[in-house]
Amino acid sequence: MWTKRFSVAHSWRRLVILPVVGVLAVAALGASAAADPSRHPRQPKPTVVLVHGAWADSSSWDGVVSRLLDDGYPVDVFPTPLRSLSGDSAYLRSYLAAITGPIVLVGHSYGGAVISNAATGNANVKALVYIDAFAPLAGENVLQLAGADSALANPDVTKVFNFVPGLPPTPTTDLYVLPGLFPSAFANDLPKKQAAVLAVTQRPITFGALNEVSGAPAWQSIPSWYEVGTIDRAIPAAQQLMMAQRAGAHIVKVRSSHLPMISQPKAVEHTIEAAARSIH
Numbered sequence: 001m002w003t004k005r006f007s008v009a010h011s012w013r014r015l016v017i018l019p020v021v022g023v024l025a026v027a028a029l030g031a032s033a034a035a036d037p038s039r040h041p042r043q044p045k046p047t048v049v050l051v052h053g054a055w056a057d058s059s060s061w062d063g064v065v066s067r068l069l070d071d072g073y074p075v076d077v078f079p080t081p082l083r084s085l086s087g088d089s090a091y092l093r094s095y096l097a098a099i100t101g102p103i104v105l106v107g108h109s110y111g112g113a114v115i116s117n118a119a120t121g122n123a124n125v126k127a128l129v130y131i132d133a134f135a136p137l138a139g140e141n142v143l144q145l146a147g148a149d150s151a152l153a154n155p156d157v158t159k160v161f162n163f164v165p166g167l168p169p170t171p172t173t174d175l176y177v178l179p180g181l182f183p184s185a186f187a188n189d190l191p192k193k194q195a196a197v198l199a200v201t202q203r204p205i206t207f208g209a210l211n212e213v214s215g216a217p218a219w220q221s222i223p224s225w226y227e228v229g230t231i232d233r234a235i236p237a238a239q240q241l242m243m244a245q246r247a248g249a250h251i252v253k254v255r256s257s258h259l260p261m262i263s264q265p266k267a268v269e270h271t272i273e274a275a276a277r278s279i280h
Contacts, residue, residue, distance in 0.1 A: 046102035046126060046276050047074040051092065053109025053133070054082055054205035055177055055186070060108070063265030064272070071273065080111060082205040084171070085141075085212040089117035102126045104276050107133045108261060109235070110205065113142050119218035127275040128224040131268055132232050132258050135224070135243040136214035143210045147239040151185035152177075164204065171208025185233050189257040189264075198259075217247075223278065224249040227260065227271045234258040250274070 048068055050061045058077040068075050078095055081088050092114055096103060104127045107115035112133025119125040134142045146152050154160050162176040163169055177185065182199035183192060190198075226244035230237045230253055237253075244251050252271050256264045 043280070044101060045073050046104050046279050047076060047099050048104045048106060048272055048276065049076045049078055049096065049099070051078045051105070051107040051111035051115050052080050053107070053111040054210070055182075055202040056108070057201075057203050060259070061261055064261050064268050067265060067269040068272065071269075073273075073276065080114060082110070082203060082209060084206065084209050085113055085117065085214065088114050088209065089215075092118035093122070096122055096125065099124065102279050104129060104272060104279070106131060106272055109133055109258065110142055110209070113214055116217040116219060117215050119222060120216060122218075125218065125222055126279045128219055128222050129272050129275050130224065130226040130244065130247075130249065131271070132227065132229040132235055132240060132256070132260060134235070135219055135226070135247050135249075136217060137246075138216045139213050141211050141213050145239060145243065146235055149236045149238070151181065151233045163207075169207040171206060171211075173207040174204035175207055175210070176202060176204050186258045187263075188233060189231060189255075190259065190262065194262075198262075219247040219249070223275075225252065225271055225275045226250070227252045227254055227268065229254060229256040229258060229260050231255055232258045 050064065052058060052060050058079055061077050065075050065077065076099065078092055081091060096118065101124065103125045105115045105119050105125050106129040108131045112130045113136050115128055116135055119128060134145050136142065136145055152160055160178060160181060162178060164174040164176065177199070179199040182202065183195035187195035187198055224247050226240065226247065226249035228237055228240045228244060228251060232240065235258065254260055254264055254267045256267070261268045
């Protein structure tokens, strides 16, 4: 009796052990294959460089940055000087030269003009993303591209800007959007208190930067994406669509004001990541 019981128990253990050994062997083979990069190559995610526009600073990207970091993207936020289009673009060009690997370059508003000029000739920039942004042709400036229906297009400039040190403006004169105009022109989908804070904390841009003409744009040779804010009053949607279409951009429409990275950061993240996924 004892011998039979031992045989049954021994056989049962063999039945259990053999499948387990087989599973472990398969797992070991799988681990070996996974460890072999030639079988499953993984491309590193591109670095996303975010370029803010006029009357803003790097903090305007906070909501987008946190989402991109959560998704594993390396992120840099370029501190746009807002002094001159040529100078800002040259600074960004040198900034990008210090980044290795593929880059997705993102510009908001005036930042769109900056990335258009800075990315030309940089082989690492694989995609351009315009967020409610200027995408000028050579010879155009951002003020003319805002269009006649822009909230900034008032013949009486004193109804739009504060000039520091004062009128008449020179290329180095700082322009501030009037605090009373800022909420309705830039932040019409944000809470009033938040819009008021943004109006007070805005960074100025020079008169010269807004009037300086663009050079040859990088979107002529680099694939581009364009997110159109359909209720934007600073750059009306029709103007944005015109620029996006002539650039041959992938177009996304979002119901947002001129500040979608603040009011609609998830939508902006999706647009950027769509561009990033296109890189092979």
